[in-house]
Amino acid sequence: MRVAKGKKAKPAKKQKLAMTADFAGMAGSFISRDEIYHRLEWYFDHSHNPKGPHAIDPNTPIDAFFQGMDPSTARKVLWVNINKISSTYVPAWKSALFHGVQFPWTSKPNVAIGLRDIQSFGNLIDSAVLTYEHFGWHVS
Amino acid sequence: MRFAVSTALAIVIMTPSVGAAETLSATKYDKNKDGVLDENEALVWRLHVQDPMLAKYDVNLNGRLDPAELERLRADSATSFSDRSRSVANDVLFFKNRKIADIDKVASSRPPPAVPAEVKPPKGGCENQQRLFVRRDRLDTYQYREGTFITGFVPKSKAKGASASFTHDDLDRSNSATINGRVSYVISQNDPMSPCFTGLPDDPYAKHDFKAPSLFGTTVALWTDAQGTINSPRTKNEKSALKAGIDAQAAIAGGPFFDLQYLIASPYAQTDFRGEARIYGVTAAWEPFAPNARLGGTIGAPATKYLDWFWQLRAEADVKRVDVVGATALTRGDYAWTGAVARLHLTPFPDRSVYDPFGESLFPDLVGRFYADITVNYHREFNRGIEALLWGAEVGFNITPDGTASISVSYTDGLDKDTLIKQRQYLVALNYKL
Incomplete structure (x- = not known):
């Protein structure tokens, strides 16, 4: 079957655009532990200056952040809330605060630290680092 | 780089052995298997007892580290350093570029590092929860x-x-x-x-x-x-x-x-202590949490350094049929209540030390001492056209910093829907929580 040149080129262009869009959402990029640390600090305290020193001690127990809420409920709320962060849900710093990566609820050794199991702010940073790595980011 | 690695190896090797394995068996040092240790065999054995690191890497038992053994030690050391560096990476980021005096002050009072605690089934199994x-x-x-x-x-x-x-x-x-x-x-x-x-x-x-x-x-x-x-x-x-x-x-x-x-949802049957009343009903309740709106509690820093607040909302519907009044203040017939309970919590001078342990508190002695809340109950009964509005306010002072003991003054005014008794009362209370 003969196909005109113009008609042949059009579908090829569409396919290329679609593939680019898909990979752009999946590929991830580079981020430092330092920046993840700052982003988590900003999440808990919007007055945090991401260009200044770190303010929250990584050894701080995670329960210390749950003001007025019982720890069990607060963990569930944290899990939902931190995963819903986006440019529309919260006027977040640099749009999507955690770049769309989804923090896990349960843990898996060497793969994931779930929010159900974290005990300190440092555990949360480690959880975030593993999460970024899982979603294809290079964490330095 | 090579100098650094060599220095590290030297430090590792020269470090005096702490808790050396004095019980190290001599069996494997009897290289000729004659059942006794000759002078050279005994020398290597004692060197290994004295230095566990040498004992671990001197696999050919000649009493020294050969190039291949040194390479294995270097590789293990590099791997170990990488793992250990990763485990303290957060602390390094937190403490770097700080003044020594500030570091010592914060480090002396900080809690010990915590490791993630994976959920374990309760003792005796889940059937015993x-x-x-x-x-x-x-x-x-x-x-x-x-x-x-x-x-x-x-x-x-x-x-x-x-x-x-x-x-x-x-x-x-x-x-x-x-x-x-x-x-x-x-x-x-x-x-x-x-x-x-x-x-x-x-x-x-x-x-x-x-x-x-x-x-x-x-x-x-x-x-x-x-x-x-x-x-x-x-x-x-x-x-x-x-x-x-x-x-x-x-x-x-x-x-x-x-x-x-x-x-x-809570279907229920109600009577009184004499078993005379006969009442049946269903209560439905809804309680939402949205920390971004400070509803149900908050996750994160206080609203301001002077005042923190959050609020609670609980919507309720209570439908009941009263067949026999008994020892209650209700009357015979159907009640259909709908309404809500809302409570505003106020905490002056909230604790911000979690969010910046290097920062100064505004009034350190007043942190977490005062509290106040306002509660409003509003329910409407549709069959009888009854409106029950009950509100109260409470101001308290925590006598102990952890809030175990407190003294409070409260005022309550309005109609209680459960008893249909009007209230207007002041209460000064000494509270204890364990």
Whole structure:
């Protein structure tokens, strides 16, 4: 079957655009532990200056952040809330605060630290680092 | 780089052995297998006893590290350094570029490092998890949720306990018993917070759509609730309510407006302590959480350094039929109440040390000492056109910094829907919480 040149080129262009869009959402990029640390600090305290020193001690127990809420409920709320962060849900710093990566609820050794199991702010940073790595980011 | 590695190796090798293995067996040092150690064999054995690092890497037992053995030591050291560096990476980021004096001040008071604690089934197996709860009223048990998944279920320190008293007057020849308590028994619980929950996918990173609400745990519990007084001989002011029912509770996670919502349906039968009243009803309640709107609590820094606040909302519907009034203030017929309870919590001078331990507190001595809350109950009864508005305000001062003991002044005004008795009262109370 003969196909005109113009008609042949059009579908090829569409396919290329679609593939680019898909990979752009999946590929991830580079981020430092330092920046993840700052982003988590900003999440808990919007007055945090991401260009200044770190303010929250990584050894701080995670329960210390749950003001007025019982720890069990607060963990569930944290899990939902931190995963819903986006440019529309919260006027977040640099749009999507955690770049769309989804923090896990349960843990898996060497793969994931779930929010159900974290005990300190440092555990949360480690959880975030593993999460970024899982979603294809290079964490330095 | 090579110098650094060599120096590190030298330090490792020259470090005096602490707790050296004096019990190191001599068997493998008998290289010629004649059953005795000659001088060279004994020399190597004693060198290895003196230095466990040498004992580990000197695999050919010549008493020194050959190039191949040194390479293995270097590789192991590099791997170990990488792992250990990763484990303290957060601390390094936190403490770098700080003044020594500030570091010492903060480091001396900081809690020890915590490791993630994976949920473990309770001792004796999941069939032995806590099911029986004895508390003051439904607000102390209605969610049957854990304080922390480590320490157990509904936190006793937060709940009020049941109380019962009995008085015998020998002169009047009268008896009086007062009971305020609620006993609940969980017959089914499917809470992802519980270590006995098995309904989650194996993949921790399984995608979850947080924009859409989804079921995140259910609980079914039987309960009986007793509030009131019974006298013998019977007096005019005797009022009591004895209820028995079922709580069916569901937790909903996610959604466009709320992060978490609890829905509770509670069919019940009610009588009085004499068994005369016959009342049947169903209560439905809804409690949402949205920390971004400071609803249900907050996650994160206080609103300002002068004042922190959050609020609670609980919507309720209570439909009941009164067949026999008995020892209650109700009248015969149907009641259909709908309404809500809202409470605003205020905390002056909140604790900001969590968010910046290097920062200075505004009034360190007043942090966490004062509190205030305002509660508004509003319910409307549709069949009889009754409006019940009950509100109260309380101001308190924590005598101890942890809030275990406090003194408070409260004012309550309005109509209580459960008793239909009008109230206007002041109360000064000394409070104790364990």
